Amino acid sequence: MEYGEINRIFEENDKFLILTHKSPDGDTLGSGFGLCYFLRDMGKLANVVNSDGFPDRYDFMYAEYKDQDFEPEFIIAVDIADVTLMGSGLAKYQQEGMVDLCIDHHISNKHYAKLTHVEGQTAAAAHILYKIFKESGRKLRDITAKCLYTGIATDTGCFKYENTTPETHMAAAELMAYDIDFANVNRKMFDVKSKGRLKVEQAVTGSMEYYLNDKCAMITITTELMEKCGADPAEFDGLASIPLSAEGVVIGITVKQRHKNVYKISVRTTEEMDASAFCGLFGGGGHIRAAGCEIRGSLEDVKALLIEKAGQVLGI
């Protein structure tokens, strides 16, 4: 879709409901609240909803947000590639024809909405919204710019990852012209961790073992370790990058217990190895640098098998 067409939709409708994805991150929230504030500034009614509520972690975006009281007439999904990502709290919007417009940057978008605007090459949904808002010629409020910056920074790992483009940096430069206190936003997003998470990372790093001339590092997250940490199960997500953070490691393996003798394996690799091909050996798959599979057996057997196959691939 043309940005002008999307802006016309904003102008021609009055009562908007904005859907954000479950387990919300900075991009879906930054996109959702950025759009909400933009629409409200146009004199429209607009609310943001999420299946899981709005986490404290990002409250700088919605500390002063209050729901408005109205019956939605136009429903927009932001950063939601598939209806299943809406979560149970937004189940009623998962039915066909419920969502009027979807704005997303996942090339895998299922085109479940009546109208879909996808830019697979844009690093964040919030960046797409920024481009749409810019086309409108309307002035943004500081909080709107802050939401958009947050979305862009989130999905690029603060401009660290491969999906960052010159255009991403240009957008950041422009958004910094607003009063957005970006350094504090970044601190909250990238440097601050819950006490539970710190404990979990400490325990997991402590379990790290090195194999194959230290080219392979492995962490093991057993049910026992999870219970010992006493932290929320969500704190055990996203740990798979840890083994690859050790210098010289080319394959980082995370072995996470699902049930007795059932292990979920997450693999991360440097450019020296194909994670997807490696997980394919066990019936799994994924991307070239990040993939996964499931292996059944005793922990010892699972680990031994992984190390044996990794050794074969690396020729060690």
Next chain:
Amino acid sequence: MEYGEINRIFEENDKFLILTHKSPDGDTLGSGFGLCYFLRDMGKLANVVNSDGFPDRYDFMYAEYKDQDFEPEFIIAVDIADVTLMGSGLAKYQQEGMVDLCIDHHISNKHYAKLTHVEGQTAAAAHILYKIFKESGRKLRDITAKCLYTGIATDTGCFKYENTTPETHMAAAELMAYDIDFANVNRKMFDVKSKGRLKVEQAVTGSMEYYLNDKCAMITITTELMEKCGADPAEFDGLASIPLSAEGVVIGITVKQRHKNVYKISVRTTEEMDASAFCGLFGGGGHIRAAGCEIRGSLEDVKALLIEKAGQVLGI
């Protein structure tokens, strides 16, 4: 100095020696090698030196670098605010009048060189060099752009910190037009840690204690813990940000043993507290968010004193 004037110096001289600071980081090395490659591409002779050698960590900048054989006639210091930062290996350049030109971004620069160009508002020395190179109209090689990007990313924490400006992002956008594999650079700089460092961080995070309704977090690095880790002493540097990484903490205190009953205290604070004023209570000082002091006494007494004073400041 005008950029044109600096470019004239590059043109009018032929045999350059480039000094980088001791314990080299991505900015001094990125500036040094970026300048070296730029000068060599002009047909000049140029070498880079450092008191401590060039770490493997940054070898993507100098994997193919070889010293040239010549007698230096013009000496340039990059990112070196003070002669003491040259280190013992470069002692002979610390004498007055030895350095011809210093290019730096530290406002505290001591102006020890015959000519000094300082931009205190520019986040990285490498960014200053980029602006100089741009003014020359000369084309950069990919490796030169990669060095400059590395310097800029290093000193801004990958565009995370307050010193990042719209201009910083614009420079990054322009440098990304070259083939610089920036995602891999960032992975090596920000995500990869030595095995020793991982062990140290794990041990130190394990020692973290919370006080004052969890608004104060403290880590303690004793000689005993350092010995137990068996890691290089340098791996214990730069840990002071860890206590402030716990959610809700407004003052993070690092207590590091120097000798028996002598402790070096590093303090980091959020916007709710003044680190410099706090350390001033113990005869220390520093910046508003990062400061330090030294306290003598038993570990128990030192910790109790710090917690008591922090409680008074926070009114807890």
